[in-house]
Amino acid sequence: MKKNRVLSAILTAAMCTSLAACSGSAGGNSDSVDSGNNSNTLSVSIWDNNQLPGLKTIMDDFTKETGIAVEIQVVPWDQYWTLLEAGAQGGTLPDVFWMHSTYCQRFMRNDMLLDLTDRIAQSDKIDPNNYYQDILGLYQYNDKTYAIPKDYDTIALWYNKTMFDEAGISYPDETWTWDTFAEAAQKLTDKDNNQYGFASPASYNQDGYYNLIYDMGGYIVNDDHSASGWDSPETIAAMNWWYDNLVTVCMPTQQMMGENTTDVLFSSGRSAMTLQGSWMVKAFSDNEYIAANADVAVLPKASDGTRKTIYNGLGWAASAESPNAENAWKLLEYLGSETAQKKQADTGVTMSAYIGTSDNWVNCAPNFHLQAYLDMTKDMVIRPYTANTKIWEDYSQQVMVRAYTAEITMEEACKEIANFMNEQIAQE
Numbered sequence: 001m002k003k004n005r006v007l008s009a010i011l012t013a014a015m016c017t018s019l020a021a022c023s024g025s026a027g028g029n030s031d032s033v034d035s036g037n038n039s040n041t042l043s044v045s046i047w048d049n050n051q052l053p054g055l056k057t058i059m060d061d062f063t064k065e066t067g068i069a070v071e072i073q074v075v076p077w078d079q080y081w082t083l084l085e086a087g088a089q090g091g092t093l094p095d096v097f098w099m100h101s102t103y104c105q106r107f108m109r110n111d112m113l114l115d116l117t118d119r120i121a122q123s124d125k126i127d128p129n130n131y132y133q134d135i136l137g138l139y140q141y142n143d144k145t146y147a148i149p150k151d152y153d154t155i156a157l158w159y160n161k162t163m164f165d166e167a168g169i170s171y172p173d174e175t176w177t178w179d180t181f182a183e184a185a186q187k188l189t190d191k192d193n194n195q196y197g198f199a200s201p202a203s204y205n206q207d208g209y210y211n212l213i214y215d216m217g218g219y220i221v222n223d224d225h226s227a228s229g230w231d232s233p234e235t236i237a238a239m240n241w242w243y244d245n246l247v248t249v250c251m252p253t254q255q256m257m258g259e260n261t262t263d264v265l266f267s268s269g270r271s272a273m274t275l276q277g278s279w280m281v282k283a284f285s286d287n288e289y290i291a292a293n294a295d296v297a298v299l300p301k302a303s304d305g306t307r308k309t310i311y312n313g314l315g316w317a318a319s320a321e322s323p324n325a326e327n328a329w330k331l332l333e334y335l336g337s338e339t340a341q342k343k344q345a346d347t348g349v350t351m352s353a354y355i356g357t358s359d360n361w362v363n364c365a366p367n368f369h370l371q372a373y374l375d376m377t378k379d380m381v382i383r384p385y386t387a388n389t390k391i392w393e394d395y396s397q398q399v400m401v402r403a404y405t406a407e408i409t410m411e412e413a414c415k416e417i418a419n420f421m422n423e424q425i426a427q428e
Contacts, residue, residue, distance in 0.1 A: 054349035135313035147315025148336035149353030197250035201257035220384035231418035
């Protein structure tokens with residue numbers, strides 16, 4: 001079918017090269033099942049092994065209530081979209097699976113997701129007004145809804161208390177500006193001893209420079225998603241600041257960050273600070289070094305007091321061609337209910353997209369100040385997207401590597417990204 005050939009080409013060109021902005025970490029396979037399913041058991045695919053235990057509990061509750069069995073398959077992020085591509089071509093998509101803002105437009109436009117619009121309208125469990133509207137909007141196309149919001153994430157600042165204590169520097173708090181942050185990062189850097197104040201590779205945008213760009217008045221895409229903001233003076237100024245105050249002064253080389261993810265650098269005591277999404281909390285709480293030496297604070301603020309966070313959220317979607325479509329909808333309806341969303345937060349799976357259900361999430365790792373993530377909800381900006389997000393985002397990350405390594409200036413990089421991005425938007 002034409003739609004499958006189009007989707008295949010798009011996804012093949014769009015394989016993710018980084019875990020940044022994935023709203024989840026990769027995990028190994030568990031409860032392996034076929035991607036397609038012709039039995040009465042619903043097949044469910046996710047990519048984050050950290051969320052598996054809590055989600056199993058919620059799925060068990062669903063099974064007890066409905067009698068419908070569920071099997072979960074965990075597929076690492078870099079293989080997940082290959083699985084869905086193969087399923088889209090062969091008609092063997094899982095019954096239910098996670099959708100991400102980077103890919104959802106293409107799936108919706110190619111009719112691969114079950115249209116939930118009428119089902120939602122008739123549901124006594126799902127009211128669209130109960131969810132963060134930006135998250136809901138990610139999974140709508142042509143006035144139709146194709147996924148139930150699962151969660152939302154914010155970005156916060158993790159820091160190594162031990163390294164701060166040894167340097168005699170006060171811990172980050174709500175008074176910190178980006179200048180305060182840079183000053184501390186520079187003091188905590190000792191390149192001769194392989195110690196760095198901060199690590200954030202060129203590929204990290206949602207949990208990296210996007211937050212600074214919006215704090216400083218810049219933007220990645222305009223409000224109606226019709227033009228890039230990479231070449232705006234404010235965006236260029238923000239990225240010049242990022243380069244001059246962080247990249248060249250207190251970060252590992254791009255090569256080192258390419259070989260070691262930021263969580264590895266942080267958990268080995270080689271970087272004193274890192275920006276991380278709330279999806280990393282479970283992995284950090286399970287890491288003995290981080291649990292003993294680290295904590296989390298709100299992001300730094302701009303000089304005018306602005307403190308923005310880029311946020312995102314996953315959606316629960318179902319295959320348009322699932323032989324178990326009605327049962328798949330029952331599962332989606334349950335997962336989007338206040339009961340399931342509250343349990344998702346209470347058990348520490350993630351913060352939930354259902355407004356007002358996430359307060360108890362802060363208790364899932366009591367040794368960390370997780371309230372910082374909830375405090376970041378005061379001024380959120382939805383993760384920038386258009387129909388061709390993955391294409392221009394991959395390109396922007398490649399160009400940013402050249403800027404990080406001084407092959408081109410940051411201003412040249414920003415303008416090159418903007419030109420490419422506008423070309424892609426024009427083709428949408």
